[in-house]
Amino acid sequence: MHTQIMTARIRLALLALAVAVVALLGASGKAWAAPSPTSEVEALRVSNISDSSVTISWTTSSATTGHIVYGTATPDQTATDVRGADVALTTHFVVISGLTPSTSYVFDVVSAGLPDTNGGAHYQFATGPSLMPAMPDTAYGRVVLSDGTTPVEGTLVYLNVQDADGSGSGGTSTSLAALTNAQGEWVADLGSTRVNDASAAFIPMCIMA
Template structure:
């Protein structure tokens, strides 16, 4: 006679309970059954900037070139997608070290949620979406005031696609990305207070501006400048710290970032040539009277022509610092316009831009500030840019007061994770594997018990 074997009910319950307790313990300890996302594609130094009534900007860096976009929405369902500013211009996704995504068309004083997608993988704030609240509606902004300049690499070539962050005391962070020429421009008058409740107030002569430049593998740079000499800010070379409050400005080398493999080379001063700094080619602006900003040989006279339904012309003398500004004398009609600037020596540049109809966009654009070298005077409004948070990557020298911090501090209205000890993590597969294994175990245990029961029933039938 065969012996029949049975698993006591209490023992089965203890096995099941033990499996559950063990699974919870593994989750608590963070045991992983599969590797996470590649470190190289994880967003680092995530910052929220340019918080306005209807837009804000998300920026980050990666250790290798990746595609990147932001999924966002007024709820955690995240029904919308915004691509990198460069992708929005080119119409196709590119791979970059630095990432700058401007999210537009939002509602004032509204909470929004978002996640970052890097190279096809989604990253969030420790299991939940990031959160930010747009600014409330305010009255007319302060008079136009634009800070602008140029960023170059160690070999003096233009640093394209570099993120420039600018902060004023007790003001929201401003940011922008350099163009192919290395030029950048930020409207200070669009900065709000840290809590976003009003326009930021500052001294147009003596307030300190702190600038942090993130160039990815090409390194970082920091600079301090006073508001009276920020148009333009002297050229910033990646890999150095600058204090432009002193004369001549003092520059000290920064330690290269951990991910940078570029060696520091001798800095070479740039040569003057005719350039248009603003607007950029194909740029959309929302002011009917934009200010044209450029650079060229000091003392030369620039001939300017704007081709619209009505052709507008003017002349302006380039200042001793090599910069010039010209305010369009009349309002332009919405639509595409062409501007041509030229010098007597034959240098000529032609560029097209689009003026948006009133209410069509929330982006600021150059409208102008008085300048001693201008023929006309009036007011500008540059491209969308707002909010600054330096990171722990640069190491400022004693000549600087800029103290980058690893965690974004954008004000009480924003919820963002600290990046001090790490970077955003993608979702873990641990719970999935754990509960799948437990489920399969329960199924096999049930089948085993059922088979024993049938076996016992057969044995009992044979005994009769």
């Protein structure tokens, strides 16, 4: 499997872009490997954190349905996979919107009808404050099989931006997540990244006037 990555602007030494690709099962139903049948939640991530939305993604070894229950005190609201509530998949991608800025939430993952409550403690995320709109900075790419042409649908792509020369925010940004379409294509806005606690926009470099 290969991923081809492009960005609208190239920063070379000033910006480092880390990309992780997770593809267990394409929409065609052809598995990459022969996993043991299980609905156990694996590789759970919270990404695309803003003031009003987050993305929660995970994988399962076999194709299952999955959704998120969430809330500020107890998980009492439901968010489903962007590809449909009843679709059985091995990569799972749930976008939760309409959230309150600067607010902590708890959530559980329901996989094949079975709740994963993190041992009863619930999983957690927090939205950031409202910020001024950032200039879009598009990264995009395509995931294909080793033949270099066959696209892979339903792949999870994760990106982090790093301040490579220390002239910007420093360290690494919050995670971005994208999902490949039927052509294996994905897109993400690097301009939407934030510092690790999501309190401010992530600046990968300092531009001198």
